[in-house]
Amino acid sequence: MIRKLLASLVAPVLAVSCVVTAAPAFAQDNTVNVLYAGSLVNLMERSIGPAFEKATGQQFRGYAAGSNKIANEIKGKLRRGDVFISASPKVNASLMGQANGDHVTWYVNFAESPLMIGYNPQSKFASQFKSKRWDQVLQEPGIRIGRTDPKLDPKGAFTVEMVTKAADLYHQPDLVEKTLGAPENPDQVLPEETLVGRLQSGQLDAGFFYSTETSDLKIPAIHPAPELQAKASYTLTILNDAPNRTGAVSFVDFLLSEQGRALLRQHGVDVVKPTVTGSVQAIPPSVQAVIDAANQ
Template sequence: MIGKLISSIVLVAGALGANICAAQNNTVSVLYAGSLVNLMERSIGPAFAKATGLRFQGYAAGSNKIANEIKGNLRRGDVFISASPKVNTALMGTANGTHVTWYASFAESPLMIGYNPRSRFASDFKTKRWDQVLQEPGIRIGRTDPKLDPKGAFTVELMTKAAEFYHQPDLVTKTLGAVDNPEQVLPEETLVGRLQSGQLDAGFFYSTETSDLKIPSIHPAPELQVKASYTLTILNDAPNPGGAARFVEFLLSAQGQALLKEHGVDVLKPKISGDGQTIPPSVRAVIDATQ
C-alpha cells in the first residue's frame, strides 16, 4: 500500500515537473530597461508572441537595478536589455557570477526634457530656454535614481554639461538639488505615468518615450547631447535559452527593427562586445546578416 502511494506521488511530481518545464519552454522572460515599457508590452512583446507562438513575459526597471537583482540571484530571466553597455560589465567575469559573457549594442535614444502640456509651465517651455524654466519656483521635476538607472546618471551628466555650456555654475543645484533628491527621484517605470497624470510638470525622458507617448519635449543643444545605448544579451543561466535566442532573432529581424523605429528608437547595426564565440549560432547568423 505504501509502495503504491509512493509511486503515485512520484507520478504526480513527475507530471507537475513536466508541466512546469513545458510552461518554461513556452515562456520567454525578458528583463528590460524601464524606458522601453510601452515598446515592449504593446508592440514587441505581442508581435513576438504572434510570430512565434511563444509567450512574452516582461519585467521593467532601471537597468542597474535589474543587474543588481540578477547578480544577487534575486531575479532570473532569459534576455536582458540594458540602456547602457556599462551595466553589462557588472555581470561579466567570475567575480560577478558570469551571468553575461557577451552583449550587442543595437539601438540608441537621446535624452530629452519632456513636459506636461497642461502644466502652468508649458507655455514657458515654448518661449524660454529649457534650463531657465527648470529653475522657476514651484516647478515639479521628475528623474530617475543615478545609482539604479542609466537615465538618472545621464540626467546629471546633461545638467552638468549645461551648467558649463550656459555659464551657470550652480545650475545643477538649482534644478536637481541633491543627487538623490527624494522630491524628484522616482522609479523609472512610474515616471511617464506621473507626468501624464499631472503629478509632475517636467522630467527627463528618452526620445523613444516622448515620441511614443506624444509627450511634448525639448531637444537639448547638440553640444549637450546624451544618449541611451541599448544592449541585449542572453543570460548564461537563462531558463529558456532556446526561446531567448528566438526573441533576440525577432528583435534584430526586419520586423523587429521596423517596430523599434516606429517607437522613436534609432536603430544601429549590432555591435558585439565580450566573447562572441558564446553567441548562439542562430543569433550570430542574424547579427552577421545586418552588417
C-alpha cells in the same frame, strides 16, 4: 466499503494534483523572461512582446526597471531571466567575468535614444517651455520635476551629467542645485517604469526621458543643445544561466530581425548596425546570422 470509498476520493485528488503541477512546467518551457530597461515599457509590452508571441507561439514575460537595478538583482541572485536589455554597455560590463559572477559573456549594441526634457502639455509651465530655455523653466518655483536614480539607472546618471554640463555652458554654477537638488533628491527621483505615467497623469510638470519615450507616447519634448547630448545605448544579451535558452535565442533572433528593427523604428528608437562586445564564439549561430544580415 470504507477503503473503497477513500480510494474513490483520493484518485480524483491525485489526478487534479498531476494536472496542476504539469501546467506550470509547460508554461515555463514556453515562456521567455525578458529583463529590460524601464524606458522600453511601452515598446516591449505593447509592440515587441505581442509581435514575438504572434510570430513564434511562445509567451513573452517582461520585467522593467532601471538597468543598474536589474544588474544588481541578477548579481544578488534575486532575479533570473533569459534575456537582458540594458540602456548602457557599462551595465553589461558589470556582469562580465568571474569576479562579477560571469552572468554575461557577450552583448550586442542594437539601438540608441537621446535624452530629452519632456513636459506635460497641460502643466501651467507648458507655455514657458516654448518661450524660454529649458534650464530656465526648470528653475521656476513650484515646478515638479521627475527623474530616475543615478545609482540605479543610466538615464538618471545621464540627467545629472547633462545638467552639470549645462551649468558650464550657460555659466550658471548653481544650476544643478537649483534644478535637481541632491543626486538622490526624494522629491524628484522615481522608478523609471513609473516616470511616464506620473507625467501623463499630471503628477509631474516635466522630466528627463529618452526620445523613444517622448516620440512613442507623443510627449512634448525639448532637444538640449548638441554640446549637452547624452543618449541611451541599448544592448541585449542572453544571460548565461538562462532557464529557457532556446526561447531566449528565439527572442533575440526576432528583435534583431528586420521585423523587430522595423518595430523599434516605429517607436522612435534610433536603430544602429548591431555590434558585438565580448566572446563572439559564444553567440548562438542563428543570432550571429541575424547580426550578419543586419550589417549587410
